[in-house]
Amino acid sequence: MNHFTTAYSTDQDDQSLIEQAIKGNRNALENLLKKHQPYIYNIAWKMVQMPDDAQDITQEVMVKVITNLSKFRGESEFRTWLYRIVTNHFLQMKKQKRETLVNEDFDAFTERLTGLPDVEITLIEIEEKAVEIREMNMACMSGMLLCLTREQRLVYILGSLFNADHTVGADILGISKGNFRVRLSRAKKDLFNFMNNQCGLVNKSNPCRCHKKVTAVVENQILDSKNLLFNREEYASFQNYIGDSPENLSDLMEEKVLALHSQLPYNDTFDKKEFLNDFISDERVISLLNLN
Template identity: 40%
Template sequence: MDENTDSGVSHTLEDEVALARSGDPIALESVVRTVQQDIYNLALRFLWHPQDAEDASQEILIRVITSLDSFRGESGFRTWVYRVACNALLTLRKKRMEQQSLSFEQFAEDLAHGLSDSLLSVEEEVEQKLLLEEVKIGCTLAMLQCLDRKHRLAYILGEIMELDHIQSADALQITPATFRKQLSRARANILSFMTNQCGLINPDNACRCSRRVSTAITLGRVDPSNLIFATSQQQAKRFPQILVEIRELEEYRRAAALYQSHPEARAPDSFSLWLQKLLDEMPDRSLMK
């Protein structure tokens, strides 16, 4: 259970929520800052583009704050937050990636026609590690867009975030049995696609991130001067070893492990500035009325 410590006094997240509901602005700020990163990462995986994820996260946080009095403690607070988030994400108008209406068949065709003829040399791979990381994260997140919204959320919650079936079903407001069916179908689709297309999961496949870089840059999908996913040079350097470990796993576990290897996405500075402005308006709980 999450704990926050201030001046030697330890509070669980649920304690902070109770204080926030009673009108404590400091507790409210603590609660919001505790869950903001979880919300942003969920939104990013669901929507693909950081700007869309930022916009959705703002809407979700406002819903969390304005609905805080409706939290009754029947589930854990984070599960309740995920329920608010999932409801918001399922009802959003289509964002930029969804407007393309990607299917696995279209994605496979795009991959087949977007490979350069030669692999990068070892020296080039060292120099372009961040570009390779950008392509890897962007491509694997885009695969999720081939799932419809309910199956995409089921996969993110159950397979990537590893919430249990009860928590995930609660977040999606469906029965555990229905959730298990949705997760099983989504898992099978993602695993089948990666096993047959992705060279990271199956070395026998032709597709390699290093063979996608030049095409991605040419098509404007990757801007070397403005990377939107690859922000950690250290993570990029570590990935070759991580990939070795992923390939040692049983085949059915590799796809989830690849997603879990993504570095935690940090919300952009503009989101932090927006959040601080929102919290500055909280002392009188005006948004909670």
């Protein structure tokens, strides 16, 4: 189920859950957060790259949501109201670890990739290192997102990875539909220009190949094959979880770039861990809504 599509159905209406949560119903609050939390977390993950940072941000956002829950008046859909809080938090939060360490544009990113030595490996070695090569591929694409400005990154995540249409995207960001389209187009163009000029997955004439770089990143401990961040069996992909790409994508090459980014992992197992239970049991959360 994609909360960013124009309409979606649930077992229980948001408004009903909100009314019960405000009255202190713990189960209602848990169901409300469980419904929206995976999207908050996965946006955060793509915004800052590191899972631990994304978890901290998710908790900060959910505290803001429940703190302001009684202010929701139903003048817009709850998801629009909620994701405005989410996007405002992402745009205003302090720089996270990877943002601080990377702090680069596409030119600097190109220089960093070029600085990694190419090591030719055999076809057998490519098969043996398939997991690490896939991890490098995903890490590289995730790093590309950090080369976008935060605003571009957020628009791209909402409009391309989550398939938010222009109406929903514009409502969430508080801008016109035309403005949303322009910002999304620029973000896609910047990613396309970089990948078309550098990435061998998009343009086979480019020299950059993940299998040539994987030896260097493993030896320099940039990639830990025993602690993968992206290429894990329990993760779905955006393409599998969110669905088909929008029909109004610009051209074939940009579709190819998006198709690659849609393979980035989507962690739909996160809300099944102890995080949500711990959050609901937090004394701050209990006191905010007088949960019972």
